[in-house]
Amino acid sequence: MNGFGSAFLVAQVGAHAAQRFTERIGELDLTPAQVGLLRLVATRPGQSQQALAKQLGTPATRLVPLVDGLEKRGLIERRRNAEDRRLYALELTAKGRELMVGVARTAQAHDRAITAALTDDERATLHELLKRIADEQGLTPGVHPGYARP
Amino acid sequence: MNGFGSAFLVAQVGAHAAQRFTERIGELDLTPAQVGLLRLVATRPGQSQQALAKQLGTPATRLVPLVDGLEKRGLIERRRNAEDRRLYALELTAKGRELMVGVARTAQAHDRAITAALTDDERATLHELLKRIADEQGLTPGVHPGYARP
């Protein structure tokens, strides 16, 4: 064994990045799972909780407390679907959309911090290589497999 | 938002790689945490549990059941330190060393599978860029921050 393989390195750096992101986003009083949900509702509003759960690859029961918390803080809204009243249609509130600006800013700062060791060219190269791996491995853009923990 | 930043991509691909590794290593009836400990004991034998816990960044209490399991399977050995009998000195058994060969094979296959989308040159580039990030971020070689879960 020379050192550690690329797969281990990706996992190591990835876990570190996730940890740091958790800290940063915690300053906005959010968890990564909440950010993931907010991001999904922001880009594709009006979906039911079941649909969202499927896209996130998480059991539907976990969305309930997640949505509860965001709703209580006035970031997200449960609208009843008039056509099928079993379904909710989740939407961001104005306050929620406002918060997403801060989330985007945080994500950008996080990105720069993690890749601080690289030049712009190298950053682009890294991004491209990782994107190729992600595609080949069948990963859904924007969905973190380790959504699990709060 | 154009797409997703490199930091997110690393975290996403990293979590996926960790997940796949967990599955693979499960075929040897091992968890990632066990592999991490075995690897550490293999490279630096004779250390106490406290010392190992410190290097893994985990509370010492978590090492107890971890070592218990490996000891029961005859992979690891708790030797009493003659000079200070409070301390154990952890060593791999012959069976443990044998198993590590299989672990190394598994890790290599895993590595190739994860980076299947890349050429050899690209693989090397990815490895170098990630290594630079890992060093700059102060990560300890071979230690996974997300050691947590079994």
Add this chain to the structure above:
DNA sequence: TATTGTTATACTCTATAACTATA
């Protein structure tokens, strides 16, 4: 009868702190 959302229960896992033994 099937489906959406919710609740309840059981289970896993972790960590804090108390305990034993050696020093």
Add this chain to the structure above:
DNA sequence: TATAGTTATAGAGTATAACAATA
């Protein structure tokens, strides 16, 4: 008294399955 290892306890978090409302 201080440290290594262990055990016990309590807490957080998840998921499986039962439940209510609507279709």
